[in-house]
Amino acid sequence: MPPASQNPEHNAEEILLAFAAAVRAAGVKVTADRSRSFVDAVRRLALDRRSDVFWAGRATLCASPEDLPAYQRTFEAWFAVEHSAAQRLETSATTVSAAALDNDDGGPEGGREQLRALASRRELLRHRDVAILDDTERALLHRLFEELPVRLPTRQTRRKHLDRHGDVDRVRTLRDQLRRGGEPGPLRRARAPRKPRRMVWLVDISGSMAPYADSLLRLAHRVVEAAPRQVEVFTLGTRLTRVTGALRVPDPDNALALAGRAVPDWSGGTRLGEVLRAFNDRWGQRVMVRGAVVVIASDGWERGDPALLGRQAERLHHLARRIIWANPHRGKAGYQPLQRGIRAVLPHVDFFIGGHSMQSFEELLDVVANA
Amino acid sequence: MTQTSISSATALAEMLAATGYLADEGLATIGYLALSMERPLLLEGEPGTGKTSLAEALAEAFGLPLIRLQCYEGIDAAQALYDWDFTAQILHLRSVEASGGAGLSVAELESSLYDKRFLLARPILKALQQSPAVLLIDEIDRADDEFEAFLLEVLSTYQVSIPEFGTVKADTPPIVVLTSNRTRDLHDALKRRCLYHWIDHPGLAREVEIVRTRLPQVPALLAEQVVRVVQQIRVTDDVLKPPGVAETLDWARALHQLGRAELDLESAAASIGALCKYREDTERVSAALSRMLG
Numbered sequence: 001m002p003p004a005s006q007n008p009e010h011n012a013e014e015i016l017l018a019f020a021a022a023v024r025a026a027g028v029k030v031t032a033d034r035s036r037s038f039v040d041a042v043r044r045l046a047l048d049r050r051s052d053v054f055w056a057g058r059a060t061l062c063a064s065p066e067d068l069p070a071y072q073r074t075f076e077a078w079f080a081v082e083h084s085a086a087q088r089l090e091t092s093a094t095t096v097s098a099a100a101l102d103n104d105d106g107g108p109e110g111g112r113e114q115l116r117a118l119a120s121r122r123e124l125l126r127h128r129d130v131a132i133l134d135d136t137e138r139a140l141l142h143r144l145f146e147e148l149p150v151r152l153p154t155r156q157t158r159r160k161h162l163d164r165h166g167d168v169d170r171v172r173t174l175r176d177q178l179r180r181g182g183e184p185g186p187l188r189r190a191r192a193p194r195k196p197r198r199m200v201w202l203v204d205i206s207g208s209m210a211p212y213a214d215s216l217l218r219l220a221h222r223v224v225e226a227a228p229r230q231v232e233v234f235t236l237g238t239r240l241t242r243v244t245g246a247l248r249v250p251d252p253d254n255a256l257a258l259a260g261r262a263v264p265d266w267s268g269g270t271r272l273g274e275v276l277r278a279f280n281d282r283w284g285q286r287v288m289v290r291g292a293v294v295v296i297a298s299d300g301w302e303r304g305d306p307a308l309l310g311r312q313a314e315r316l317h318h319l320a321r322r323i324i325w326a327n328p329h330r331g332k333a334g335y336q337p338l339q340r341g342i343r344a345v346l347p348h349v350d351f352f353i354g355g356h357s358m359q360s361f362e363e364l365l366d367v368v369a370n371a
Numbered sequence: 372m373t374q375t376s377i378s379s380a381t382a383l384a385e386m387l388a389a390t391g392y393l394a395d396e397g398l399a400t401i402g403y404l405a406l407s408m409e410r411p412l413l414l415e416g417e418p419g420t421g422k423t424s425l426a427e428a429l430a431e432a433f434g435l436p437l438i439r440l441q442c443y444e445g446i447d448a449a450q451a452l453y454d455w456d457f458t459a460q461i462l463h464l465r466s467v468e469a470s471g472g473a474g475l476s477v478a479e480l481e482s483s484l485y486d487k488r489f490l491l492a493r494p495i496l497k498a499l500q501q502s503p504a505v506l507l508i509d510e511i512d513r514a515d516d517e518f519e520a521f522l523l524e525v526l527s528t529y530q531v532s533i534p535e536f537g538t539v540k541a542d543t544p545p546i547v548v549l550t551s552n553r554t555r556d557l558h559d560a561l562k563r564r565c566l567y568h569w570i571d572h573p574g575l576a577r578e579v580e581i582v583r584t585r586l587p588q589v590p591a592l593l594a595e596q597v598v599r600v601v602q603q604i605r606v607t608d609d610v611l612k613p614p615g616v617a618e619t620l621d622w623a624r625a626l627h628q629l630g631r632a633e634l635d636l637e638s639a640a641a642s643i644g645a646l647c648k649y650r651e652d653t654e655r656v657s658a659a660l661s662r663m664l665g
Contacts, residue, residue: 065553
């Protein structure tokens with residue numbers, strides 16, 4: 001007997017589908033066909049065992065280890081022994097509401113003057129430090145992000161495609177002749193196209209970076225938008241959080257809100273070395289980093305051991321193709337790389353650039369594209 | 372499914388145990404579901420947690436051939452599915468020419484070119500032809516998007532059509548095991564087609580059991596000591612690559628080869644290469660060993 005059928009009004013299938021919906025609400029991407037597979041899987045197992053329902057759900061509804069904690073929590077909430085089925089069905093899914101930002105950027109409501117004023121404001125804004133903007137300017141800045149041109153670093157692929165301007169492809173030419181029964185024909189040319197190179201963005205969200213973190217994540221969002229499958233984004237604080245999934249949401253404000261909820265340690269302390277080590281341990285031995293362009297956005301304010309930070313940067317440098325360090329203070333007048341953290345990583349960084357204004361973001365994207 | 376039908380997850384766990392593979396409840400349940408629903412099994416987990424060896428154990432348990440496809444960046448259908456041996460085809464053409472056409476019409480000649488003997492069956496086609504079989508698609512995350520899309524097509528229908536040759540369809544779908552080290556996210560469509568399971572490192576008791584099962588010649592005391600040390604190394608976060616079960620087995624085997632009945636500092640230091648694959652790790656683990664065993 002399923003735990004659900006204590007109440008005959010709700011048949012087992014309804015309960016299971018509602019549970020799948022609850023798992024979806026908990027943040028796991030459950031699609032309709034996944035729910036169907038789940039119901040099908042449970043049917044094939046003994047329905048009276050809680051663990052069977054658990055494993056069937058885990059195999060059909062989850063798609064990555066990140067999904068597992070949310071799944072586990074939902075399962076325990078749902079199939080706790082004392083819950084009645086009716087109660088469970090009423091535990092309706094909490095909907096994710098996005099905290100949309102108010103924007104009253106005084107858009108052009110007609111009139112050339114206003115347009116011109118707006119254009120010059122934009123030009124001024126491009127050079128302003130994003131840390132010292134008021135709300136109106138910030139809203140306008142967010143618009144500017146949407147216009148940022150993103151070009152991605154590329155790599156040579158190994159597989160060839162037909163291309164009129166490529167080199168002569170011996171195999172294709174011969175095979176072509178074979179189709180003609182061995183008669184010579186036109187030469188077939190092929191070349192291996194270039195593809196976007198993988199990229200990893202590590203954004204420092206500790207207290208000292210608070211004025212910049214939002215803008216840097218918006219920048220990362222733009223890059224994710226340009227190549228959702230090639231870019232991974234993590235936040236660095238007291239711990240490492242993967243926010244790629246959140247930033248794949250098309251609308252930047254929603255994406256930022258979602259990322260904000262995923263990150264438990266906004267504006268906390270930072271132990272860059274330790275967090276970077278966690279990153280290296282967890283993701284370093286994987287294809288994600290190997291040959292990738294790694295962008296680290298941080299002021300290098302390290303409270304931990306700079307030697308550890310140096311070692312971890314070196315490890316990352318062995319794997320990555322390029323490490324680009326964007327430091328918000330770098331672009332300001334009179335900056336000297338004096339922090340111990342920065343000094344420790346500089347030998348292992350290919351590019352050391354700013355990241356405090358729209359213009360410096362554009363430069364950063366430029367460096368990234370050519371990395 | 373005839374040869375691969377089983378009655379329950381417990382039955383599957385027993386069959387796997389008979390081959391020396393100890394599956395926990397979750398893995399056995401999901402394996403059973405995969406067989407019963409005829410869906411591919413997608414296994415993710417740290418390296419060395421027994422993803423690949425599950426496919427080997429399944430093949431052994433059901434007495435089926437194991438066909439392995441190792442993925443790499445840039446793998447395409449020609450390496451995974453089939454290819455025409457066109458040097459042999461050219462040779463064939465030339466020999467027909469040399470023998471003065473041998474009275475073949477053009478159509479006959481052409482169809483003789485696409486004979487089965489010129490078809491190079493790559494792993495996936497092989498698996499479809501020989502099915503029932505176990506098809507292991509290893510490290511799918513190394514392949515790229517196009518390959519995934521192609522794979523999805525094959526795994527949904529278990530058939531491929533070769534334009535010059537015809538359609539090859541598996542009479543019974545092969546048991547398909549995909550493994551991934553999570554170097555990148557797989558396409559959702561492919562994941563939806565599969566049953567998903569994340570394999571963790573085993574606990575102490577289970578790992579000891581694994582060592583005892585796989586290496587019956589190793590004395591119980593040594594097995595337990597080795598597993599204890601390995602488990603400890605896994606929880607201290609200072610190693611670049613946490614050792615998997617494969618490394619545990621290697622190390623236990625190495626120590627046994629050295630003729631040790633117990634773990635001591637000297638033999639551990641001598642055989643550390645079986646456990647650690649990075650110079651930095653070797654140093655750290657050696658230091659940790661002297662603390663544990665000193």
